[in-house]
Amino acid sequence: MVILIAEGRTDDSREDAMKPLRFSGANLAEQLHFTVLVKGDSNRQVNVVAPNIDYIKKLVRKCAMNEHTLLVSVESNDAKKEKKVDPESVVPNSNAKMEEALAKHSHVKLSGCDIDGIPRGKLVVVSKFSKAKDGLGFCNVVFAWDSHDVVYSARDVAMADAETGYPDIIAVPDLASFRQIPWERNIPLFLVDFYDPRTSLPLPMCPRGLLKSVIKRGIDELGVTANVGIEYEFFNFKETPDSIAEKNGTNLQKLTPGMFGYSVTRPIINSDYFHGILDACNDLKIPLECYHTETGPGVYEAAIQYSDALTLCDNAHLFKTVAKSIGLKHGVMPTFMAKPHNNLPGCSGHTHVSITAADIPGNLFDPAVAALWPYAIESTVTTPKHAIPQTSRVLNWFLAGVLEGLPSVMPIFAPTINSYKRLVENYWAPITVSYGVENRTTSIRLITPPTAPANATRLEIRVPGADANPYLTVAAILACGYEGIKRKLELPMPAAEVTQKFDGGRKNEIRLARNLKEAYEAMDASDSMARQVLGNGFVDHYVGTRKHEWRVWETAVTNWEVSRYFEVI
Numbered sequence: 001m002v003i004l005i006a007e008g009r010t011d012d013s014r015e016d017a018m019k020p021l022r023f024s025g026a027n028l029a030e031q032l033h034f035t036v037l038v039k040g041d042s043n044r045q046v047n048v049v050a051p052n053i054d055y056i057k058k059l060v061r062k063c064a065m066n067e068h069t070l071l072v073s074v075e076s077n078d079a080k081k082e083k084k085v086d087p088e089s090v091v092p093n094s095n096a097k098m099e100e101a102l103a104k105h106s107h108v109k110l111s112g113c114d115i116d117g118i119p120r121g122k123l124v125v126v127s128k129f130s131k132a133k134d135g136l137g138f139c140n141v142v143f144a145w146d147s148h149d150v151v152y153s154a155r156d157v158a159m160a161d162a163e164t165g166y167p168d169i170i171a172v173p174d175l176a177s178f179r180q181i182p183w184e185r186n187i188p189l190f191l192v193d194f195y196d197p198r199t200s201l202p203l204p205m206c207p208r209g210l211l212k213s214v215i216k217r218g219i220d221e222l223g224v225t226a227n228v229g230i231e232y233e234f235f236n237f238k239e240t241p242d243s244i245a246e247k248n249g250t251n252l253q254k255l256t257p258g259m260f261g262y263s264v265t266r267p268i269i270n271s272d273y274f275h276g277i278l279d280a281c282n283d284l285k286i287p288l289e290c291y292h293t294e295t296g297p298g299v300y301e302a303a304i305q306y307s308d309a310l311t312l313c314d315n316a317h318l319f320k321t322v323a324k325s326i327g328l329k330h331g332v333m334p335t336f337m338a339k340p341h342n343n344l345p346g347c348s349g350h351t352h353v354s355i356t357a358a359d360i361p362g363n364l365f366d367p368a369v370a371a372l373w374p375y376a377i378e379s380t381v382t383t384p385k386h387a388i389p390q391t392s393r394v395l396n397w398f399l400a401g402v403l404e405g406l407p408s409v410m411p412i413f414a415p416t417i418n419s420y421k422r423l424v425e426n427y428w429a430p431i432t433v434s435y436g437v438e439n440r441t442t443s444i445r446l447i448t449p450p451t452a453p454a455n456a457t458r459l460e461i462r463v464p465g466a467d468a469n470p471y472l473t474v475a476a477i478l479a480c481g482y483e484g485i486k487r488k489l490e491l492p493m494p495a496a497e498v499t500q501k502f503d504g505g506r507k508n509e510i511r512l513a514r515n516l517k518e519a520y521e522a523m524d525a526s527d528s529m530a531r532q533v534l535g536n537g538f539v540d541h542y543v544g545t546r547k548h549e550w551r552v553w554e555t556a557v558t559n560w561e562v563s564r565y566f567e568v569i
Contacts, residue, residue: 098178101188102126108188109181112138112171113207115545116147116415117469119321123187133175135195137168143194143205143541146548153551156544159205169203170195177314182283183325191314204537207471208313214475214533215309218355218482222375224364226478229289229306229352230316232466234323235340236273236298239333250559255298255332263293273330274300280322286315296344300334306352309474316470338414338465339421346422346429347466352447353477354458355398365395365457375485386491388437390449391457399435399444399459400491401484402477406433406443406463408528409476410512410519411546413464417553420515422465430462432509436496443512446495463512472542479533516553520546 102108108129111121120142128136144160145151154161177191194206202209218224236255237244244252260266267274277300281288287305294301302323304316323334339346354363362369370376370392384396406413414420423429430443437446445460452458464473483489493509513519523530524543531539 095175098175098188101178101180101186102130105185105187108190109184110171110173110190110192112142112192112194113317113469113471114142115205115207115469115472115542117207117317117320117467117471118147119317121192129173129190133173135170135172138171138192138194139166140164140169141166143169143203146545146552150552152545152548156547157541158544159541168197170197170200179284179318182280183329204535205541207469207475208310210534210538211310211313211471211475211478214479214482218478219358222482222485223358224355224482224485225358226309226353226355226474227306227363228309228312228474229304230312230470230473231290231301231303231348231350231352232316232319232336233294233299233301233347233349234334234336234466235296235347236270236300236327236332236334238331240328240331241333244333248559256293257297259295259297261293261295261299266293270330270332273326273332276326276330277302277323280326281319284318284322286319286322296341299347309478313470313474336466338416338419338467342421348422348429348462349464349466349468349470349473351461351464351473351477352458353398353461353474353481354456355394355481363455363457365392365398365459366454367392368454370394384490386494388446388448388491388495390454391446394485395446395457395459396491397485397488398481399446399484400489401480401482401487402444402459402461403433403435403492404484404489405476405480405529405533407510407512408523408525408530409480409534410463411516411523411542412472412476413461413468414513414516414519415469415546415549416467417516417549419465419467420513420519423463423512431512433512434493434496434509435491439496442496476530476534480529483529483533516546517550520550 105126107123107125109121109123110129111119114120124132124136140159141151144157144166151162152160154163171192171194173190173192175190177189179189180186181189191208193209193212194203195201195209196203202213204210215225218226238253238255239247256266256269278288278291287307288302289305290301290303292301293299302319304312304319306312307315320336326332327334336347336349354365356362357364357373357375360369360372364370364373364376367390373394376392376394384393386396387393388396388399414423423431425431428440430441432443434442435444435446436442437448438451439445440462443461443463445462446457447460448457461477496509513522520543522528523539523546525531528539
C-alpha cells in the first residue's frame, strides 16, 4: 500500500468518520500536495475517496516499482463502486509503454555511472537487449580509468592492473529505470548496475549498486527508508567543447554578466536553453521543484524534487546529462565543477534528507511520529545532552552519525582537486564539522518548525558540491546516519549559534580537510567510519582513484604558475 503523511489529524476515531485533510505522498517519485477525504483503520490501510480517479493517478506513479497497491473508492455520477487500481494502468513507465518503445526502435541506450559520476554507456540493438535483460558484458575499464580515460596505476587500483586483461563485468539493466530521451528521437534509456561475473555479486565500486546496498541495509536492519532532495548550482558559458579546447579553459564567455540571483528577466535572454532544460526534464520524468537564476554570472540553480533515495539519485544523475545535452544544442556549456572562478561563490550540491519507517506513517524526524516507532520507544528516557528543540531523538541519532562520519567521507562530498577551492571562508561554504538550526554557515543545517511544518523536518547536508556523485553522496549520508541510529549516538557538540563567527574554528568544531590528500588519508584510515559503513572493497578502490587524482595534480603546470613566474623569475 501507499503510505500517506498527514499534515492534520482527525480527532474522530469512528470507522465511518470522514474529514478533509491535506496529505503528501511518501516514497513516491515526486512530492504531492492535494486535498482529499480520507479514512483509515487500525492497520493504517488508507482509502482515498475522490470524485474522479484522476485525483489519485499521481499517487500510484511509483506503485509498480515498489509492488504496492492502492485501494481507491471512486465516486461517479452513475454509481459508487470500490475498485482496485492497477498501477500498470497509470504509471507512465509501465511495462506496456516500455514494450511499445522497444518495438518502435532498433536500439536502446544503456548507461551506467562511473566512480566520478560520469555516465558511461552505449547503444545496444533491441534484439540483443531483449535476450540480455539479466546482464551483458561491459569492459571493466570504466572503473579502471579516470575522468579523462587515463588508466589508473595498478599500485592504486587493482582493477587497473594490465595483467588482468581488462575483462568484462556484467551490466544488468534496471527495467524500472526505463525512460525515453526526448532529444535523441525518444530512444529508450535504461540505467544499469554492474556485477562481478565471477561471484554474481554487485561490484563494490558501482555507485548505484552501493546506494542500493545501503538502502537495503536500512530496510533490513532498521525498517526505514529515506526521502532525499538535491539542489544543484551550475555556471553556464557561451562555449562549445571545441572553443574550450582552443582557449585552454581560459577567458570563457559567461552566459550572462554580473550577479543577479532569482531574476525573473535574465532567463528570457537564453529562453530556449533555460526552458529547454525544463521541458526535457519534464519529458524525462525528472521533476524540478524549483529552477531559477542564482547569484553569479550565468548561474542557474535546480532543485531536484524530493523522492525515495534511488529515484532521486537517478534523477540527479540524469539531470546533469540533460543540462549538458540541451546546452550542446544551443551553444552553451554548463559546468558542475565546484569552483569555476576564484573570486566568485562555488557550485553546491546541497542534499536534504529525512527518513520514514515502513509501519509508521510520517517523518521520523518529527517527535510525534518518532514516539510511535518501537526502536525509539525502547530507548532510554533521559534527555540527550545536546537535544535540539522540536526534533526527534531519531534525528539526533542520525545527525550524530553523519557528524561522526563526515571527516572520513569528505572525498565523496568533495571528490576533486577543485572541490576544496569552494570550501573556504566567506562564501557560505562549510569548513568544520558543525550543525545549526537554520544556519547556512554550518556543515549541516537543520530545517525545523517554525520554518517548516513538523512533517517536513529534515537535514540539509551543505558540504557536497555540484561535482559530487549523487549516488555516493546519498549512500554516504544514509550509511553514516543509519549507523548513528543503530548505535544511538549522542551529538558531540551543541548546535552552532547563528551569531557565532568563524575565526579559524568555533569551539569544539573539527576543521574539515583542506585538500583532497587530507581527505582521502582520513577515509583510508583502518578505523575510519567510511570503512565501517561503506566497506573495504569500496574504500580501497575509491581511495586509489583519489590518490591518482592528487598525483596528476602534483605534476601539473597551471596557467596561474605560468602567468605568475614566466616573465619575472
